Amino acid sequence: DAKTTQPNSMESNEEEPVHLPCNHSTISGTDYIHWYRQLPSQGPEYVIHGLTSNVNNRMASLAIAEDRKSSTLILHRATLRDAAVYYCIPYSGAGSYQLTFGKGTKLSVIP
Amino acid sequence: NAGVMQNPRHLVRRRGQEARLRCSPMKGHSHVYWYRQLPEEGLKFMVYLQKENIIDESGMPKERFSAEFPKEGPSILRIQQVVRGDSAAYFCASSPDPVGTQYFGPGTRLTVL
Numbered sequence: 322d323a324k325t326t327q328p329n330s331m332e333s334n335e336e337e338p339v340h341l342p343c344n345h346s347t348i349s350g351t352d353y354i355h356w357y358r359q360l361p362s363q364g365p366e367y368v369i370h371g372l373t374s375n376v377n378n379r380m381a382s383l384a385i386a387e388d389r390k391s392s393t394l395i396l397h398r399a400t401l402r403d404a405a406v407y408y409c410i411p412y413s414g415a416g417s418y419q420l421t422f423g424k425g426t427k428l429s430v431i432p
Numbered sequence: 433n434a435g436v437m438q439n440p441r442h443l444v445r446r447r448g449q450e451a452r453l454r455c456s457p458m459k460g461h462s463h464v465y466w467y468r469q470l471p472e473e474g475l476k477f478m479v480y481l482q483k484e485n486i487i488d489e490s491g492m493p494k495e496r497f498s499a500e501f502p503k504e505g506p507s508i509l510r511i512q513q514v515v516r517g518d519s520a521a522y523f524c525a526s527s528p529d530p531v532g533t534q535y536f537g538p539g540t541r542l543t544v545l
Binding site: 425 | 436467475477480523525530532533534536537
């Protein structure tokens with residue numbers, strides 16, 4: 322499995338943009354970069370995923386470095402509901418079907 | 433389209449009893465995954481099942497734990513003779529295919545007294 326490195330914690334003011342970085346320098350060519358988040362006392366929630374190109378959906382944007390060794394999850398306007406632990410997970414499903422959750426980044430949103 | 437459903441949401445058992453956790457995948461999903469989150473730890477993969485088949489159980493403890501996903505009905509994670517160390521949140525996820533995005537349920541929080 323590709324190893325990931327994320328900051329332990331980050332803070333953001335409400336309604337400000339948030340950039341959550343992730344390093345995955347050992348990612349394989351077939352791994353998609355998945356992002357999940359886990360709100361307190363809830364199950365992980367899928368946020369977004371991508372392979373090479375930047376991706377947007379209603380929740381967030383994903384910016385992927387050209388060499389694919391890092392990516393950044395962008396929340397355009399943080400709300401209190403975005404306070405959660407965010408995980409970046411390289412995953413292809415090829416040969417292993419398990420998502421490997423690291424420690425993630427705990428995002429605090431300040432009103 | 434209902435999401436992944438798990439029940440019960442909370443389960444209390446005494447040491448030595450059995451715990452049965454149920455997971456109903458999203459409609460159209462035939463792939464189910466179970467994960468466990470011990471207190472203050474990250475989620476760990478336990479087992480991956482397709483209908484009637486266990487595909488990967490590399491994360492399952494060797495004893496007391498079993499899982500099934502019958503042709504009809506929900507997937508069941510069964511823990512026999514529970515011990516205090518089994519206290520954790522158990523999450524189920526489902527996907528439409530083996531490489532598809534996994535969508536998680538709200539979890540079952542097991543407390544062993």
